Amino acid sequence: PRYILADNTRIAFLAFNDIENWYTNAGDSSPGSAFFDESRMRDAITKARANADIVIIFPHWGVEYALAHSERQQYFGRFFIDNGADIVIGSHPHVREDSESYNGKMIYYSLGNFVFDGMNGIPNADRGYMVEVIIKDKKIESSNMTGIYLDQEGFPRVE
Numbered sequence: 330p331r332y333i334l335a336d337n338t339r340i341a342f343l344a345f346n347d348i349e350n351w352y353t354n355a356g357d358s359s360p361g362s363a364f365f366d367e368s369r370m371r372d373a374i375t376k377a378r379a380n381a382d383i384v385i386i387f388p389h390w391g392v393e394y395a396l397a398h399s400e401r402q403q404y405f406g407r408f409f410i411d412n413g414a415d416i417v418i419g420s421h422p423h424v425r426e427d428s429e430s431y432n433g434k435m436i437y438y439s440l441g442n443f444v445f446d447g448m449n450g451i452p453n454a455d456r457g458y459m460v461e462v463i464i465k466d467k468k469i470e471s472s473n474m475t476g477i478y479l480d481q482e483g484f485p486r487v488e
Contacts, residue, residue: 330377341381347390378413382467398438406436424453446483
């Protein structure tokens with residue numbers, strides 16, 4: 330986890346990769362990404378939960394250009410919450426996907442693209458979301474999405 334201290338609240342950030350695992354996996358002596366392995370993810374979330382007030386998971390997952398989350402995303406989004414995450418904010422599909430509240434915590438399946446050039450010809454790939462997370466008394470009080478679109482140069486503008 331990457332820990333930060335913000336207004337006396339310790340926040341843990343964890344990112345897991347379910348895409349391109351065959352060449353991005355971290356090794357004992359080489360950098361890379363943390364692939365989806367239930368045991369390792371559970372252990373990492375448990376450790377983060379013991380050392381932080383808030384745990385935020387950023388999964389790289391899903392099917393490119395799919396406008397709705399997959400069963401696999403839902404399974405793992407709920408897995409993250411069940412194992413101690415406070416919020417899940419997903420990426421990879423390059424388009425906005427739906428979100429859900431699960432056990433009182435939010436799962437954002439895909440925020441779409443925030444800054445990405447060359448997406449003008451791909452349907453729905455020029456839209457994204459920003460998520461604002463409101464923290465009060467060392468807990469997530471709420472979260473809100475704001476829609477954005479990418480201009481001709483690939484930079485975000487608020488909808």
